[in-house]
Amino acid sequence: MLHFSKWKVLGIVLVLVWGALLAFPNAVSNGFLGVKPDTPISQSADDLAKFRAQQEAAEGAWWPGFLPENKVNLGLDLQGGVYLLIEFAEDEVVANRMEIARRDVTEALAARGGRPAIFSTREPNEDTGQLEIRLKTPAELREAMRRLDDANPPVEGTISGAKTFDIEDRGGGLITMDMTTASRDALVSDSQGKIIEIIRRRIDPDGVKEISIQPQGENRIVLEAPGVDDPKTLTRPLEEAGRMTFNIVDSSETGLTAALNGLVRPGYKLVEDSQGFPYLINVSPIVTGSDIATANPGFDAQDNSRTVDFRLSGSGAKRFGDATVKYIDRQFAIVLDDLVMSAPVIREPIYGGSVQISGGGFTEERARELAAIIEAGELPAKLEVIQERTVTASLGEDSIRAGTAASIIGLILVAVFMILAYSRLGIFAVGSLMINIILILGALSGIGATLTLPGIAGIILTIGMAVDANVLVFERVREETRAGRGAMTAVQAGYEKALGTILDANITTFIAAAILYVLGSGPVSGFAVTLAIGIVTSVFTAFVVTRWFTSIWLHWAKPKKLKL
């Protein structure tokens, strides 16, 4: 146990050097490492000056690129920022899909080839969400099933070839239609991806901010924005559905008056603008949000007001152009989530697809936000923030300072105690404890784990518990020494006898840490990660590194008996 072959020594040294290299970037500035700074979120002069200084420092760095340059990722509780857990309603996504299915059914069962329509009603059941189709006569069941089957494509992207809908004959001319589990799952997961993309484009339209947006479970999304102090700047752009349409307005006096009295013309709808002025609009839009290619905040030089300018895509521009020819001299409304943003009169045909919303009295910020919302498109479901945590950068700094102070004091206390207890062997143990901390930092940086405040607590706890393996060995060595063994054999026997216990004891703690990691979230799993890494590194340092130190000393000093 005390003989270390050249290869073993080489292995130990390699691990130690590698760990130290991985940990090293934490001790120096990014400029030293040649890491370019991130673009600052705020455009203030101070931040920009800092940014340039960091950039210059990074360019002049000599640290070679092949060496590690990653620091430990700090959790939001240490660097400050906003954490949001967002949920969308699966049922709403499914209901929207069923609405499209209803339209498809209408078309499939409509009059065809001289045959009249074969259904009488096709309405969703309010409780189950199923579409209930009633046929005019039960005799047409076969024909209806054949046509519905044609309108029932397999789920995209699945190998099993599962169909989109379950279509069932309930007897008596009643057919029910519902989404299959496979198509429902595919739809929800598809929506989750879409929503993530829309959220990103709404809150970070230029793609410069360091914001992480990740799926969680089936219908949740985790958003983490370091450096943001006010969660409102993130949640406000998510409140709007973003359903953008251009609709022709019925500006006739009679139509509007009748609608205001509760008699809305079929195919029309009453909406208002932000001042509460009513408009009667045609429900089928000329173009929708999906026809918009780009949207940008703009400026109207004539009256110094903010505008939102956008361009329609090729097909959208064509449809809009044709409509402007057809409806010349009539008014159309640009409607966002049932609110009229602007209602200009078409003076001349507009081709080219350039449209502007003006006169909305927007602030610069609102114009930018609107542009991002319009360009990102409509959310497939309403979003709900179900958990929010915000920590300001100054509190984060305080926490880092507190954690560092606690670690240093804890380390000193443990070191003094160990040296008092075991003298020379104690010094070896403290030395390997220091190495242990460097290895933990190196491992955290190397695997890109996130260090949280409870994570720091995990490291300090490891400092206290890491000596356990050493203590187990030293106590055995003490016993062997008392039994009259010489230094070399006592140490040898101590390590041999303690190994099983050390492994058993640490595997149980590791089980606890692993459960914490799997089931915990955020800061708690940060604690679990440091605890687990700490267990592995402390077994290594106590059992291998301290043993190596001790063996070097024993071979060099050749004491006959240990004083313990």
Added chain:
Amino acid sequence: MFMKYVPDTSNFGFMKLRFPSFAMSCIGIVLSIFLIMTQGLNLGIDFRGGSVIETTKPDNVQIEDVRAKLSGLNLGEVLINEARGTGVEDTTILVVRIATQDAPPDEIEAAQQAATELVKATLLEAYPATATSPGLEIKSSASIGPKVSGELFRTGITALIVALTLMLLYIAARFAWQFSLGAVAALTHDVILTIGVFSGLQLEFNLTTIAALLTIIGYSMNDTVVVFDRVREESRRYKQMPNRELVDFALNGTLSRTLLTSVTTLLALLAIFILGGPVLRGMSFALIWGVIVGTYSSIFVASSLLLALPDDWRHGKKKAEDVVGFQGAD
């Protein structure tokens, strides 16, 4: 020079104390359960839902004044407390807690967000920076809807049960079932007593407390395994030694290690408790308590139970009538 914290050859009759300690543990457990039933737990927003906002407290801000301003908002139960802030310097912070809002189920989450924002805006407006005061600043805020808090609670409880079960299986595989039962009894004892203290002192019980409980389970298990390992080892060496003496012998053999490790762990935890700030205070308190209880339980609960169970784990031990007198095998 160095010190010895424990004499070389301690020969303490731990197991003589197993009945008084059993009574003590029982009283502790009954008291804990009684407290949990009557007083309940002071659940944090992780498990109960609601919001917490922490702000700085400039000298010109009076807590009564803050209470008066926020009670006018009509947000249901709003609690305002002072606390010692994070950091080495002695600072005071204000902690505002808003209970889950009363709203239809679909709208609670949004109402909670709105209430949090309203309180923040009200505070910032009421205490702006002036020539004489830096003004109140928001340090952190969190709001958790009832959906998430319910899930977090269930996950926390699941984690504890899974951990205990895995420990049971691991020990049963590595040792015999008697050891496994003893160890898990000790762990359950530690968990109940810790939750009891949180109930008795009405400390906030949140996600980090669950993390602390799991760590306590790990630590206490660690301690128990060391003792059991020694019991098994000595039982192979001293085949004739009676069970009680064997356990005492093993406990004394590991006593020095048990105390040393407990003390170093406690020293490190004490540093977190004093310097780590409010977030870590509850967690480090739980861990300090857990290390003490865990050390006690691995000696008295786990080992006592092992003695009380059938001793068929002692392979090769001669039946009592065959043993003329105790003789060490070495």
